[in-house]
Amino acid sequence: MKIVDIHIGKIKIPLKKPFKTALRTVYFAEDIIVKLLTRSGLVGFGSAAPTLAITGESSDSIISCLHHILKPKIIGADLSQLEKVMGELHSSFVNNTSALAAIDMAYYDLLAQSLNLPLFKYLGGFHNLVFTDITISANSPEVMVADALVALDEGFQDLKLKLGVNPSLDFIRVQAVRTAVGNQVKISLDANQAWGAKEAVRIIRRFEKLNLNIEFVEQPVKAKKISDLRYVSEHVETDILADESVFSPFDALQLINNKACDLINLKLAKAGGIYNATKILNIAEAAGIECVMGCMLESQISVTAAAHFAAAKKSIVRCDLDSPALLAENPVVGGVQVEGNTLTLSETDVGLGIKDVIGVEYLKF
Numbered sequence: 283m284k285i286v287d288i289h290i291g292k293i294k295i296p297l298k299k300p301f302k303t304a305l306r307t308v309y310f311a312e313d314i315i316v317k318l319l320t321r322s323g324l325v326g327f328g329s330a331a332p333t334l335a336i337t338g339e340s341s342d343s344i345i346s347c348l349h350h351i352l353k354p355k356i357i358g359a360d361l362s363q364l365e366k367v368m369g370e371l372h373s374s375f376v377n378n379t380s381a382l383a384a385i386d387m388a389y390y391d392l393l394a395q396s397l398n399l400p401l402f403k404y405l406g407g408f409h410n411l412v413f414t415d416i417t418i419s420a421n422s423p424e425v426m427v428a429d430a431l432v433a434l435d436e437g438f439q440d441l442k443l444k445l446g447v448n449p450s451l452d453f454i455r456v457q458a459v460r461t462a463v464g465n466q467v468k469i470s471l472d473a474n475q476a477w478g479a480k481e482a483v484r485i486i487r488r489f490e491k492l493n494l495n496i497e498f499v500e501q502p503v504k505a506k507k508i509s510d511l512r513y514v515s516e517h518v519e520t521d522i523l524a525d526e527s528v529f530s531p532f533d534a535l536q537l538i539n540n541k542a543c544d545l546i547n548l549k550l551a552k553a554g555g556i557y558n559a560t561k562i563l564n565i566a567e568a569a570g571i572e573c574v575m576g577c578m579l580e581s582q583i584s585v586t587a588a589a590h591f592a593a594a595k596k597s598i599v600r601c602d603l604d605s606p607a608l609l610a611e612n613p614v615v616g617g618v619q620v621e622g623n624t625l626t627l628s629e630t631d632v633g634l635g636i637k638d639v640i641g642v643e644y645l646k647f
């Protein structure tokens with residue numbers, strides 16, 4: 283079964299609150315939508331969120347890559363030739379991982395549909411649901427406490443606090459939230475590269491001394507500074523999760539060989555989709571490193587793909603798939619069902635299970 287056409291569109295989704303990290307403040311979510319069509323009438327969905335500060339991609343660069351580079355390669359691609367198709371896509375350019383992920387997930391959507399299976403069953407079928415944490419944006423300690431209490435009311439039991447915006451406040455932020463939510467709630471921290479190596483060690487050791495009970499600290503130092511990540515990992519007890527440092531299977535190997543992290547944040551937008559995410563997961567599993575399934579601030583299309591992947595795999599036991607909970611609207615019809623911290627996949631809908639996306643402006647070239 284061959285792919286005969288591609289539609290590329292744009293959508294803007296309002297947020298419940300501005301999303302603030304050490305890398306960026308965002309007031310609405312932007313997504314580039316992809317639809318792949320087969321001659322027999324199947325439609326596969328994918329999406330890419332422009333996260334310039336992490337993947338280096340803007341809306342324009344994603345659209346350009348999809349139209350000029352990926353479209354000529356994916357039109358005519360056969361669903362029965364996964365290795366050939368992915369080999370060609372992965373060898374034709376570097377970077378542009380979100381654009382590649384959008385095509386990859388739409389291809390896997392079609393592949394599972396053609397086999398009459400929900401995607402999570404095609405990928406391994408371990409569960410049909412996953413649980414997510416929720417991200418609390420970097421704000422004043424008072425606002426972060428208020429946001430954390432709202433999140434608990436909404437059913438979340440696992441908080442990821444964004445730090446590194448005005449780092450002098452970081453210690454008070456964490457202490458204030460821990461005091462407000464009590465000891466039963468899980469807290470992890472994401473500095474999004476904001477700290478220096480010695481600063482990170484100093485801050486994390488202070489959390490340890492006061493028994494603030496932190497699950498893990500995500501990307502404390504610059505993405506490319508593997509030796510800094512290793513320094514932090516070596517000098518603290520708390521687990522260190524690599525995020526922006528891991529895009530490719532090679533990145534994962536390099537971090538593992540350098541003993542630079544305890545955990546890996548696996549995102550389809552960084553890996554270029556399910557094909558390479560599978561390789562990273564396999565490398566990490568062989569090395570005894572656990573992966574957390576993560577997401578960007580992105581629509582429920584790509585979060586549906588990430589939920590299928592995470593649910594399929596026995597070794598993914600933690601998820602940061604909270605983007606749907608941060609969006610004020612969901613334009614996606616079908617796909618993953620989100621209720622509080624629980625993301626559930628249909629046992630009977632085939633592929634990603636997405637029926638439509640409302641309000642997309644499809645582009646004419």
Ligand SMILES: C[C@H](N)C(=O)N[C@H](CCC(=O)O)C(=O)O
Binds near residue numbers: 417474580
């Ligand atoms: C939304 C998710 N929980 C998250 O925090 N992802 C960020 C990057 C997201 C972005 O800037 O769009 C992360 O883990 O660093």
Ligand SMILES: [Mg+2]
Binds near residue numbers: 501526
């Ligand atoms: Mg992160």
